[in-house]
Amino acid sequence: MVELQKKIEALLFATDQPIGVKEISSILMENEETVRKDLRRLMKDYSTRDTSLCIISTGKKYRMSLKSEYEGIAMPVAKMEMTPLQLKALTAIYNSGRALRGSIRDRVGDKTDDVIGELRKSGFIKSEKYRNTEMYTLTRKFYTYFNVNHKKLKEEFNKVQDGKTDES
Numbered sequence: 001m002v003e004l005q006k007k008i009e010a011l012l013f014a015t016d017q018p019i020g021v022k023e024i025s026s027i028l029m030e031n032e033e034t035v036r037k038d039l040r041r042l043m044k045d046y047s048t049r050d051t052s053l054c055i056i057s058t059g060k061k062y063r064m065s066l067k068s069e070y071e072g073i074a075m076p077v078a079k080m081e082m083t084p085l086q087l088k089a090l091t092a093i094y095n096s097g098r099a100l101r102g103s104i105r106d107r108v109g110d111k112t113d114d115v116i117g118e119l120r121k122s123g124f125i126k127s128e129k130y131r132n133t134e135m136y137t138l139t140r141k142f143y144t145y146f147n148v149n150h151k152k153l154k155e156e157f158n159k160v161q162d163g164k165t166d167e168s
Helices: 005-012 021-028 030-050 069-076 084-096 101-108 112-121 140-145 150-162
Strands: 053-058 061-066 123-131 131-138
Touching: 005 021, 005 030, 005 061, 021 030, 030 053, 053 140, 061 069, 084 101, 084 112, 084 131, 101 112, 101 131, 112 123
Parallel strands: none
Antiparallel strands: 053 061, 123 131
């Protein structure tokens, strides 16, 4: 493996957020096109290797991840980055597309203010004034972090709404 590929691999391993070619080239003080080519080679290498790891792209950013068939094995020992209440709030917003403060309070309970504050501070949700309450929506960071393709999700949702599923 080329030295630059090893450096890229180290960055992808160390970061908890997806990282772009521009950021990688800046950190490594390398040409963007060279980084892009070596990143592609590294991704190809990982796709052919017999390993539990892979490099995935989320938009124009990349991160190292476990192949899906190994996620269940690693989950019991993985560090929980969000509290169950935060996940519960995100799930409520995700399922409704937009959630009013009251519906989050019904799900989360007394700690709603703390949970919403943390999610807002971490950039997973945004809020806007809606009548005499607040409405919460998910941000791009949520979709990137959880590796959810917003456009595909919307298309699937529309298919279900129209009664056009793969099972029909």
